[in-house]
Amino acid sequence: xxxxxxxxxxxxxxxxxxxxxxxxxxxxxxxxxxxxxxxxxxxxxxxxxxxxxxxxxxxxxxxxxxxxxxxxxxxxxxxxxxxxxxxxxxxxxxxxxxxxxxxxxxxxxxxxxxxxxxxxxxxxxxxxxxxxxxxxxxxxxxxxxxxxxxxxxxxxxxxxxxxxxxxxxxxxxxxxxxxxxxxxxxxxxxxxxxxxxxxxxxxxxxxxxxxxxxxxxxxxxxxxxxxxxxxxxxxxxxxxxxxxxxxxxxxxxxxxxxxxxxxxxxxxxxxxxxxxxxxxxxxxxxxxxxxxxxxxxxxxxxxxxxxxxxxxxxxxxxxxxxxxxxxxxxxxxxxxxxxxxxxxxxxxxxxxxxxxxxxxxxxxxxxxxxxxxxxxxxxxxxxxxxxxxxxxxxxxxxxxxxxxxxxxxxxxxxxxxxxxxxxxxxxxxxxxx
Numbered sequence: 354x355x356x357x358x359x360x361x362x363x364x365x366x367x368x369x370x371x372x373x374x375x376x377x378x379x380x381x382x383x384x385x386x387x388x389x390x391x392x393x394x395x396x397x398x399x400x401x402x403x404x405x406x407x408x409x410x411x412x413x414x415x416x417x418x419x420x421x422x423x424x425x426x427x428x429x430x431x432x433x434x435x436x437x438x439x440x441x442x443x444x445x446x447x448x449x450x451x452x453x454x455x456x457x458x459x460x461x462x463x464x465x466x467x468x469x470x471x472x473x474x475x476x477x478x479x480x481x482x483x484x485x486x487x488x489x490x491x492x493x494x495x496x497x498x499x500x501x502x503x504x505x506x507x508x509x510x511x512x513x514x515x516x517x518x519x520x521x522x523x524x525x526x527x528x529x530x531x532x533x534x535x536x537x538x539x540x541x542x543x544x545x546x547x548x549x550x551x552x553x554x555x556x557x558x559x560x561x562x563x564x565x566x567x568x569x570x571x572x573x574x575x576x577x578x579x580x581x582x583x584x585x586x587x588x589x590x591x592x593x594x595x596x597x598x599x600x601x602x603x604x605x606x607x608x609x610x611x612x613x614x615x616x617x618x619x620x621x622x623x624x625x626x627x628x629x630x631x632x633x634x635x636x637x638x639x640x641x642x643x644x645x646x647x648x649x650x651x652x653x654x655x656x657x658x659x660x661x662x663x664x665x666x667x668x669x670x671x672x673x674x675x676x677x678x679x680x681x682x683x684x685x686x687x688x689x690x691x692x693x694x695x696x697x698x699x700x701x702x703x704x705x706x707x708x709x710x711x712x713x714x715x716x717x718x719x720x721x722x723x724x725x726x727x728x729x730x731x732x733x734x735x736x737x738x739x740x741x742x743x744x745x746x747x748x749x750x751x752x753x754x755x756x757x758x759x760x761x762x763x764x765x766x767x768x769x770x771x772x773x774x775x776x777x778x779x780x781x782x783x784x785x786x
Contacts, residue, residue, distance in 0.1 A: 397482075431498055446483070450471060458484070481498060483496050656685055675707070680760075721776035721777075722776065766783040
């Protein structure tokens with residue numbers, strides 16, 4: 354199921370849109386991060402320059418005692434402080450500078466044309482940036498509170514990005530579904546067409562290419578349906594027209610005086626009539642009739658009784674008496690064709706078995722002949738296909754199993770050809786629902 358979803362056009366379109374949105378969000382976040390760092394670094398740089406300018410102006414002309422008294426009064430918690438150069442002794446600093454601190458040190462080094470030393474210190478309730486500066490040619494540490502420059506902004510930005518990605522995912526899934534829905538309809542309709550039933554016309558909606566696909570599929574399905582209808586009419590009409598002269602020939606032969614060729618000629622006419630009847634059955638097998646409740650055991654008993662009256666060695670094995678929704682006439686043609694094939698190509702005794710499985714009904718015809726070789730079983734189901742050893746010698750038309758296969762498909766069932774206890778079995782699996 355997951356492999357089917359991952360391989361679908363819907364999933365790939367949604368994944369494409371989501372990937373583009375996420376990549377755009379990441380690019381936007383990185384760009385916003387860079388611009389924010391530049392803005393904060395510029396603000397910090399201006400603050401450092403303003404602070405140094407104020408301190409130099411205030412301390413100009415002061416003695417060392419006056420400078421110390423000024424700084425003792427100036428240095429207050431939470432505000433920029435100017436500390437002696439040896440004030441870093443015994444202090445613990447982080448190994449790395451924050452990005453904004455590194456940018457500030459690099460800019461000060463460039464503007465002042467001298468290397469600037471900087472440290473970052475984390476305290477219990479705040480953080481500080483220590484910058485080595487010179488005020489009136491004396492070395493000091495300018496200590497700047499760094500709390501406002503921390504990276505806490507990234508959390509709301511990430512939350513906003515995740516919400517945007519989620520919204521884009523939902524929107525992309527909706528658009529992908531709208532785009533792929535007509536294509537899915539074409540796929541489902543093609544399955545119906547391959548199964549032998551005419552699908553309903555597909556709505557020609559969506560993008561231009563999808564509309565063209567739906568239109569061409571509807572035209573193709575209609576053309577196939579028209580061709581199938583014309584073929585059925587041709588087969589039915591031709592078969593009907595042939596039955597009349599065959600009936601006249603048989604009646605004429607029966608009214609003539611007996612001769613040694615009369616029996617063979619009547620047999621040939623009967624064989625021609627049977628082939629014509631198969632043509633009609635093959636044409637009817639393409640038509641979908643109304644389904645109705647069918648007692649399969651009673652239907653099988655009726656067909657078996659008819660063949661027994663023709664002196665066929667038949668055994669009826671009814672293990673269950675299921676009822677299913679089916680076309681009763683089509684199932685009669687199906688079983689009649691199987692029994693006719695068993696009589697013509699198999700060996701007695703022939704067993705007709707009716708049983709019920711899990712959610713299905715199983716109708717089997719078992720004979721004790723050589724059956725069909727495994728390599729030729731798929732070919733034997735095609736219309737007008739006949740095995741080489743019987744070609745031209747059995748009087749068959751090659752439509753028996755083709756009719757059976759078509760009726761099974763119309764009922765949503767499954768046809769199975771298999772060897773069975775020294776014989777050959779044709780098993781028809783039909784769904785109960």
